[in-house]
Amino acid sequence: MEEWKPNPAVKPHKKRSWYLAWKYKLMNQRALRKLCQTGAVLFLLVTVIVNIKLILDTRRAAYEEEEESAQDYDDEMLNVEVPRHPVNNKKVLDVEVYSSRSKVYVAVDGTTVLEDEAREQGRGIHVIVLNQATGHVMAKRVFDTYSPHEDEAMVLFLNMVARGRILIFTIKDEGSFHLKDTAKSVLKSLGSQVAPFLSWRDMWTFVGKKGGEVYGEKHAKSPALSTWGDPVLLKTEVHLTSVEDAECHWPDTELNRRRKRFCSKVEGYGSVCSCKDPTPIEFNPDPLKDNKVFDVPVAVIAGNRPNYLYRMLRSLLSAQGVNPQMITVFIDGYYEEPMDVVELFGLSGIQHTPISIKNARVSQHYKASLTATFNLFPDAKFAVVLEEDLDISVDFFSFLSQSIHLLEEDESLYCISAWNDQGYEHTAEDPSLLYRVETMPGLGWVLRKSLYKDELEPKWPTPEKLWDWDMWMRMPEQRKGRECIIPDISRSYHFGIVGLNMNGYFHEAYFKKHKFNTVPNVQLKNVESLRKDAYETEIHRLLGEAEVLDHSKNPCEDSFVPDTEGKVYVMFIRMEQEADFTTWTQLAKCLHIWDLDVRGNHKGLWRLFRKKNHFLVVGVPASPYSSKKPSSVTPIYMEPPAKEEGAAAVPAVAAAEQT
C-alpha cells in the first residue's frame, strides 16, 4: 500500500484475478453444497420420518450463510495486493446488465459495479460510464425519469460524456413516464433501437460506445399497465482500446497532468476534459487591493456531490482576491470523486469518517472541519465557511475584505454572512448596502475563531443529538443577542437541489429566485454605520425620512407601494411582543419571500426593496421603532389561514419549529 500509485491500466487485471478467486470460491461452495446434499440424503435414509420441507429450508439457510461468508471474503480480497500482469493480454471486458422492477445490477468482469435492490429508491434509468481503455468506472448516475425534468438532466449528462466512452444503461422499476422525445432521440443516437419505443414499466438494458458501436441491448415490454416487464439480463463483451486512444494529448504541463489524471478517472464534467479546447482549471482572477481576507482560511464543507463541488470550486477560484492556499475542502466520507475534483484544482482536501446519521452527521462534520481549519491555520482569527452547493460571487472576498474589521471590533456581532434570506429578485436592489440582522443565515459566512474556540466548540451538540448545527447556532443560548451582517444582494447563491433538507420543489419555491451579485468590485457604502450604535442612528434617520404607506390598502397588492424609484417607505404591522410573528409571516408569504421561519429582522424591523424603493416594515408595539408610527396609523394585522398549511416542505417546516 505504501507506494501505491494510481495506475488505471492495471485495474481490469486486478479485477480479473479477483474474479477468478471468487469463482474458485464459488466452486468450493458447490462442493460444500454437494456434501450437504449427500448428508441430507443419508439423513433421510436413516430417519425416514423427517419432513422434507424442513430440510429444504435448512439447506436454503445454509446456502445463504455460505453466500454471506463468501462476501466477507470478497471484502478482504480488496485489500490484498494482486500481482500485476502486463496490460496486453486482456482486451475484452465481460459485461452483465440486469434490469427489473426491484433490482438492477451491472457487473464488469465479474465485479459488481452497481447493485441496487433497495426498496423505494433508485427508480429510473441507471447509467454507468466506463473508460474504454481500462474498464474503470468513471461515472455512475441514476435519473428518475419517472419524474419530470430528470430526463433533461440525463441528456445534459450524456452530452458531457466524452466520445469513445462505454455507456451502460439499465432501468429499475419505471423509467419512461417522463422520458421525453429529446431524451429518447439522444438514446437513439447512441445506437439504441428500443429507446424511442420505451414505455410504461418496460425493462431495458443497453451497452454501447459513445459515438461508436453497440455491444448489446435487451428489452422486455410490460404486458399491462398494472404489471412490469419481465426482468432482463444482458451479457455482452466490450473490446477495450489502447490507453493512448482513450486520452487527450494536451501539452505536458503541471496543470494538464492534473487534468489528465482527473479525466482518465471520472466522467460527466464536460469541457474540462475536452481534447480540443479544454476549459481552464486555473483562473487567476484579479487580486484585490488591500485584501484584508487574503490570510483567512476558507473551509469548504462537502459531501458526496462532486458535480456540485466542481461548480462551487470553479466559482470560488474565479472570485477576485481568492487565495487558493487557504482553501481546504472537507469531505464527509471516503468518497473518491469529490477528492478527484479537489485534486483537479490543486487544492487540499481532507476526508472525514462519517459520525452519526442525518443532521447529526452534518453537525459532526461541521465541527471536525472547523476544528481542523483552526488547527491548520493557528494564526487565523477568522474562517470563511462555505458549502459545496453554493456559487460564490465575483466580489465575495471584496465584500468580506471591506467588512471584516467590524467582526473584529464589534463584539455585538455574531457573524458576517454572504446570504440575505430575504434577498429575492423582487426584494433586493442595492449591491452596496448592508444590514444587521438577528438571525444567522449561513450559506457562506465568516466565523470568529474566539467565538468558535471559547463558546461553540466546547458545547457543540454531541453525535447522539440529532440537531442541525445551524439551528443550534441560532438558538438564543448560543447567539446571545448578537447579530450578523448581511448584504442586501447575496454574495452566494444556493444552487443545490438535492440535499438533506432539500428537494426540487423546495428549491424552486425558496431559492431559485434569489438575487445574486454579479458586479465586480462593489464599493460598500455604509460600512461604518453597521456598528452597533451607529446602526441605530442610521435606522432612525431612515425612518425619519421614510414616507408612511397607505395602511388602508392591502399590503400584498403591488399597488400598496407607489410606482416610484429610490424612495423610502415604511409600513407598520401588528407585533404584540418580541416573538409575535403572526402578521410578518403572512406578509412574507404574500410577498413570496422566506416565510418558513423568521429571518432578517432587527429589533422588530425588516428591510427590503419593493419596486426599487426601500421598504421598511416595523412591528408595533414590540419594536422600539414603534414610536415612529404616526398616531393616526393602525398597524396592519393579517390573520393566519384557518387550517395548518399543507406539508409544503416538510424538512424546512420541521426546521422552523426548532427555532
Next chain:
Amino acid sequence: HVVRKFLGLISSHNIPVYLIDPLILGLVDKDIEQIRSSPDGPSPECKYFCAPRDFTTFALLDKTWKHEVGLFRTAEKMGFQWLKIINKDPRLDGMDDLSGMEIPLHYIFKLASHAIHLVVFYERSGNYLWHGPLRLKQHMDRKFVPFRKLHFGRYPGAYEKPELLHVSIDDLKVQIPKNPSSFLEEMSHSRFLECRYREARAFFQLYPDDASLDAVEFRIKAKSLLHLAALTLNNLGVKFWLSSGTCLGWYRQCNVIPHSKDVDLGIFIRDYKAEIIPAFQKAGLPLKHKFGKVEDSLELSFQGEEDVKLDIFFFYEEEDHIWNGGTQAKSGKKFKYFFPKFTLCWTEFVELKVHVPCETLQYVEANYGPDWKVPVKVWDWKSSPSNVQDNGVWPVDEWDDVIQIY
C-alpha cells in the same frame, strides 16, 4: 559551493529559508556583533560555510511556500539529487476520523559530497513552530546521506517563532535567527512529544467522555486557567510542566479530566522565584494556600475562576530521584511523593505549548500506579498515590510559616 548553488536555487523560486545549522550558527554567534553591524560587508575568506562537513541545515516555514514541483525540476537540472520525507499531518492527528494528505517534513538535496538538509516547520495551535521526525520508509535509500549525523529529525521539535535577520556571511546572503545563541539553547531541549491520540481514542471507547454541562464548563475554566498560568510563568521565565491529574489527563485522554477539579503544575525548586506569588495575584489569581518552604516541600495553591484551583508543586532533585512534598493543614503532617528522574519535553495541550516529563509513563505510573488507565473519581492525595510516603510532622513552631491558608 553547494550551499551557494542551493541558495541560488531557492531564491530563484522565491523560497524564504533560514539557516539553522548548529555548527555554523555557533561560529556565527562568536562574531555576531560584527556580522550584525555590517550586513552587506564583504568577508575576506570563507570562514563559516567552508569547513568540511557533510551537511548544511536550513529551515523553511511551510506557510511561506507552496509550489514545489518546479523547484525539484530545477534542482535536478542543477545536478541535485533530492529526497523528500513525508508523513501524517499531526495537526489533524488529534482529531477523530480525519484523514488529510501527508505533509512534507524534511527535504535533502545532495550534490557531490555535500548535502543540504531542509527542515520544514509548521505553525501549530499554541503559537509555536513544529518540525517532524525524520523517519525513512521501507523503500527509501538508507545510504542517501549519513542520516544519523543529521542535527534535526531524531525527534520532532518545538520552537518559538524566530525573529530573523538578513546577513551576509562568506559573501552569501542568508537569513539567520536574530539571536543565534538563544536559538541554539532552544534547540538543545526542543524535543516534542505528540499526544497519544490513538490511545486516547481507545480510552474514550472504554470510558465515554463526560458530556455534561458541568464537565464542559469545567474544561473551559481549566483551559483558561492553564493559559493564564502559562502566560504568567512564561513572563517570569519560570519553567514548568503539567503534573499530577493534568499530566494524567494529557497522557491518558489528551484532554482535561473533567472531574479533576484543579489544574496541577510542577516546577523545579531551583527555578523558584519570589515573584511567582505576586505575579499570580496580579493576574487575578489570589493565593489560597502556601505549604512548606523553599528549602522543603514547597507547594502553592491559587484560586482560579469560581471553584477551579491552580496547584503548583515544587520538585526537589536528588541523586537518583526527584520528589515533591505535601502537607496536611490540620495535622501538620508531611508527605513525600517520589518520582524517578525525568527530563522535560514539549507538547501541545489545550492549544498551548507546554512541558511534560519526557518519561511520562514512568512519571504517571509513579504517581497513579499501574492502573492509571482506569478513571477513579475518589482520590485522596494523602493515601491514593502509589508514590506517597509519610514524612513526619512540621514542628509546631514553624506552622505559621509552613501552613498558610488564605
